[in-house]
Amino acid sequence: MNDDKVKSLKVRRSSRLTGFYQESPDRRRARLVESRWLAPEDAKACEGLAGFDESCADVMVENVIGLHGLPLAVALNFVVNGEDRLVPMAVEEPSIVAAASYAARLCSEGGGFTVVADPPITTAQVQLLDVPSLTTAVRELRARAPELLAEANALMPGMCARGGGARELEVRLLDSSTLVVHLHVDTCDAMGANLVNSLAEDLAPRLAELSGGRAGLRILTNLADRRKVKVRARVPSGALSSERFRDGGAVRDAILEAQRFAELDVYRAVTHNKGVMNGVDAVLVACGNDWRAVEAGAHAYAAREGTYRPLTSWWKGPEGELCGELELPLATSTVGGAARTHPGVQRALKLAGVTGAVDLAGLAAAAGLATNLSALKALSTDGIQKGHMSLHARRVAAEAGASGELVEIIAERLSRERVYRPERARELLAAEVARRKGGWR
Structure with missing residues (x-):
């Protein structure tokens, strides 16, 4: 390796780019090249829809009549698991990118975001109807689980070769004659929808035979609760002060009051969680992921205890700091789909330095916690409209x-x-x- 390459590897890139918002798009791209976030050719490609034309769009969806664009921006100041990151966002609503960048800077004062993520498990469901004996069927299905998992893995040799594959078979009772079988599959860097849907269809006849019933629906669930992400951050109370609100402790307490409001009132909780998804969705759209599936799963997870609740928690830490946590199911993909066909998505993933689906989920979750914090602070001080x-x-x-x-x-x-x-x-x-x-x- 030559000396120039060694030097480039040792350079620590900072996500703190002062005055970035005040500059022109041309100058912003130039700064990303200067700070080694973008290669010159990638910066040039960002000027328009380079590589994304009607022929590309026509193979992505049906009835294409043209192209429709969204702004592609980057949120700054993110430190995730000790590493500076730029966060790509594709979104039309003003203030989301600025809000994420501002809150990320506050969180960086406390060390940034810490992310822990589950393995990338996607779950297929097979509905079994008219089961004559639930007790017998459950016993038989559970006893045959090892061979059923082996059958599933035989149907996806490529996924197994990459380190993925069927991990668990779960049986659930729904009513007096209905079961549902869950097949939990490690899909590596894929979301895995097509794969697990095919598995469900292929295994359904065998499951119906073992249960004595008949197969109904065979499809994945978007409540990806085996694929959760948890992100935490802390903000020293002093970092919350401003020219108008000099007492950071008072700002912290006002944020905690806003959090409590969301815990007590479903009407507030919905808007609270919308603020979380502002950040999550913008990252997923930029990176070509199914944000609709994530939205559905996140809101279902918020209501998992029978009452719709906020996805985040905020509390006062032992040193008076503001501490926060976001946990939600977050199924992402960095292979296949738009990541394979859309050049803009490929550039966004490259810009963010995404290493795989789990890494992307963590980055999106960090953005969600950031936009939630920014909204709570604004609501608790100047008001959201300023x-x-x-x-x-x-x-x-x-x-x-x-x-x-x-x-x-x-x-x-x-x-x-x-x-x-x-x-x-x-x-x-x-x-x-x-x-x-x-x-x-």
């Missing part, structure tokens, strides 16, 4: 026809007036253009 509307003002200014530096000028005036109507933005823009044509600045 930061959100300042970013919304930029969108309104652009819609009115502003470009370049005029976007920031018009947005700042809209925010100062606290008026965000497009017609007012057009008035301000016309006045600014006229002033500049008049030659006085």
Whole structure:
């Protein structure tokens, strides 16, 4: 290995890129190259939809008539299991990327995010109906579990060769004549939907024969509770202070009051969890994953005890710090699907330095805890609208026809007036253009 390569390996990349939000997209890409997050050719490809054209889209979904884009951004300041990371996000809502970056900086004051993840288990379900004797069927199925697992593994030699395969067979009683068999499969870096669906269909006749019933539905479950991710973070109370709210301990206590509100009230809990999924979904969309499946599983998990509850917990630590935890099922993939066909997804995974499905799940969960913290802090202090509307003002200014530096000028005036109507933005823009044509600045 030559000296240049050795030096590049020793460089510690920082996710803290000061002033990044104030720069142009061109300059941001240049900074990512300078700080060795992106190779020059990848930065160039980020300028548009390089490699993603109608022919590529046409093999992804049906009835394609064109392309539809979302902004691709990076959240900064993330330290995950001791490593600086950039977090790719594809999202249309203003403030989510800024919120994640801000909260990640707060968490970095306490060491960043610590992630622990389960193995990538995807579960197939086979419904067995009209079972004549539940007791006999359950006993027979459980006794035959080793041979059924062997049959399943024989159907997926490729997955087994990669270290995956069927791990457990579970039998559950649903009513007086219905069973469901769960086949838990380690799918490595794949989400595994197609694989486990095929396994369920192939094994269903054998399961029906052993139970004496008939096979009903044969499909995976998106409640991936064998595939959970847990992420924790701590924020020193002093890091929570600001110019307007100088007492960080008081801010911490206000955040804890907001957490308690979500624990007591389902209406608040739903919005609380939406704030979590703001971060999770944005990462999954950027990385070409099935965010709808994760959403369904996350909300089901939130209601697993019979009452819908917040996915996060926040509490006061032994040194007065704010401590938080997020746990949710999170099935992700870094092979197959969009990761195989969409060049933008491939670039996002590369930018994030994703090493596999479990790593991606941890990164998405860290983003979810960050956006939740940012929302709770905003709600507990300035209110959620202050930061959100300042970013919304930029969108309104652009819609009115502003470009370049005029976007920031018009947005700042809209925010100062606290008026965000497009017609007012057009008035301000016309006045600014006229002033500049008049030659006085």
